[in-house]
Amino acid sequence: MMTRKARRLWIVVVCGLFASTATALMLVAFRSSLSYFLSPQEVLVKHPRPGEVFRLGGVVQVGTVVMSHRDGKPLTRFRITDGQASIPVVFTGILPDLFRQGQGVVTIGSMTRHGEVFRADTVLAKHGASYMPADVEQALRASGKWNPKFGPAPNAATWDDKTPQQIAAAKG
Amino acid sequence: MTQDYPNEAPLSAMGEPPLEVMRSKSGAWLHQFANPGRFQRFVQPIIPWLSGVALVLTVVGLVWGFYFAPPDWQQGVTARIMDVHVPAAWVAMNGYAALAICSLLSIVWRHPLADIAAREIGPVGAGFTALCLITGSLWGRPDWGTYWVWDARLTSVLILLFLYLGHIALLRAFDNPQHGYRAAAILGLVGAINLPIIVFSVYWWNSLHQGNSISLTGPSKIYITMLLPLLVCTIAFYLAFLAMVLARISSFIMETKARSLLLAAAEGGRS
Amino acid sequence: MPFVEGAYGATVLIIGVLGLSAFLRYRAARKRLAQVEAHYGRVRS
Incomplete structure (x- = not known):
């Protein structure tokens, strides 16, 4: 014999499964218009x-x-x-x-x-997900690591916490 | 009313307390306030401090973002809108997650505080969602070239706003507040399906909105001097949300208590 | 168009209204409850 609480919990779980399955099916069906x-x-x-x-x-x-x-x-x-x-x-x-x-x-x-x-x-x-100040962009360009004309910014780990001087110095 | 354990009863007391419950001299209805009472003792000393810290951080974050965050190399100063737009979006979504958890606690465990919390989260969360949409729109015009597009991210956040508004209206739509709480809890729980859709919309479908700049796993794609004001604003907005919700819950409990005392006094005087 | 000013203005306005209304309501509720309790006796809770 389930307690009322346990029964309510199961009802919520089962309804949740049905509702999310229905939503997922709908999203897949309308994929192209989304x-x-x-x-x-x-x-x-x-x-x-x-x-x-x-x-x-x-x-x-x-x-x-x-x-x-x-x-x-x-x-x-x-x-x-x-x-x-x-x-x-x-x-x-x-x-x-x-x-x-x-x-x-x-x-x-x-x-x-x-x-x-x-x-x-x-x-x-449309703009990308990266945000950088102008001097950082200049430093990346100067170091030869990136020219914005030819694609997205390099891996963020290489610039997101370095000073423009450090970036420009690390020629590569 | 189901009666799994004595703590369940306070539900009825939190809306308009039935008179027969309140008139009982045994203090049964006081017991029903047990959880809200504990909440008040815990939370009331915190509220002034929390509000103060939230206010100071909000001012610092907004001034930092508005005056001192470096302009982006492409977007110029409009990138500063990020510092209010992104935290507002996070608070709006996590506020709804909190509301959904309260709905679950209400439906399954009939926790008396959960209904009050859901009631008071609604308007604050709706405010932050509206803020997210407004700032996003003001950011989209200069950057994308349009205030609004019906792409998946923008549309799902608009749906979030309507879920909040629907929750606010439904919760207050019944003469018996218990019915309102029950119906709103179901809406709150069902609406939680929208949350993963908001988060992943930019990856599941082509959208005009860009992907996430900050993830838990990789490096942030935001330069450090632009990231710091964003972090300050994020902490500030979360604390502000928390302070407002706690103060509103506390207010609601006090209002209910005052009303119950007056009603009880009136009833006592008449008999 | 001053988009940045507009966005920050909207932020101050919305958070300000939410915060101020929460604060005023909290203060009023405390005052009212204290009044009622002073009149009809304090209730342990």
Whole structure:
């Protein structure tokens, strides 16, 4: 014979198991709509129809950014890559401050009529999880350990508690 | 009312105490206050000190973060918003975890203090969740280029706010406070499923929100002079949350006691 | 737009309101209970 307390505890445990299983199943089922953006690889697989609005996210491929003007508005062409595939993007308008080569970005728009170029209406900058003052970034650059153009910051353990002088001195 | 052991009875006394319980001269209803009474004796001397330390640390942390934290090489001064946004998010989530534990204690063990604690955690936790959303929005505009996106992290934190608000409303929605406590405890416990979703949302799905900068296992991805004000603010926010919740629980117990005394006196005068 | 000022302002406002309301309620509850107990006798608890 269980005490009332033990019975209540079991009811909570069993209900908790059911509820979390149900939630997990739901999250798996709605997986694709829970993702905020598609990567270039996913775009190649899913092949969204021209004109269908979706979000394309990835890294601004280094060396692909071309800036110009059309009708007095800034026009930017670049490619978004996820390391596996890359898609050309064209955007008219003012880019966010954090937009740069090698930086994460999410764009909203659709494929053009013939399906090869992504015309973005909005460009959102995604930023990484690392935070460093400008002098530390300069020191890392000076020591030759990192150029922000070519990818994410090096392992945080190598810089997160060192002075810029120590970082610059440790040439490597 | 189930009666597993005598300590269970205080439940009814903490809402509107039934008159027959209060009128008994045997002191039965006093016994029912046993746990809240012990809580008061333990907590009331602590509250002024806790509040004082929380206030000082909050001021130090906010001034440090606002004036002295070095600007980020990419984001500039907007990175300083981190020092209030991240601690608010942690307090909001752990506050909800505390609320869920109280709900469990209430449902299974019928602990009288757990209902009061859940009642008083709700509004404070909702405040910190709102703070997290507001500061996040003000950070997103300059950095991402938008105040709000419906990505998994942002949406799940918005759901957290609605869980808090729902809990606050449900707990107070019944004429019999016991029914409110019971219903709110179920909501509080079910809502806990949202917590792991918030934490892992940035890894399970593509999101605009970045991953975590601080983990228990690896090095922090935040430079030390930017990390220190963040840590001070974190400790300060946790202490502030604790001080506010304890003071509110203590207030509620005193309010209930005063009301019961008045009711008992009125009843005694009439008979 | 002063985003940083806005964020810190919101922080001071929200934590301030939460803290102040908790403090005032606590003080009022203590005062009220002391009054009631002075009138109707202290209760051991």
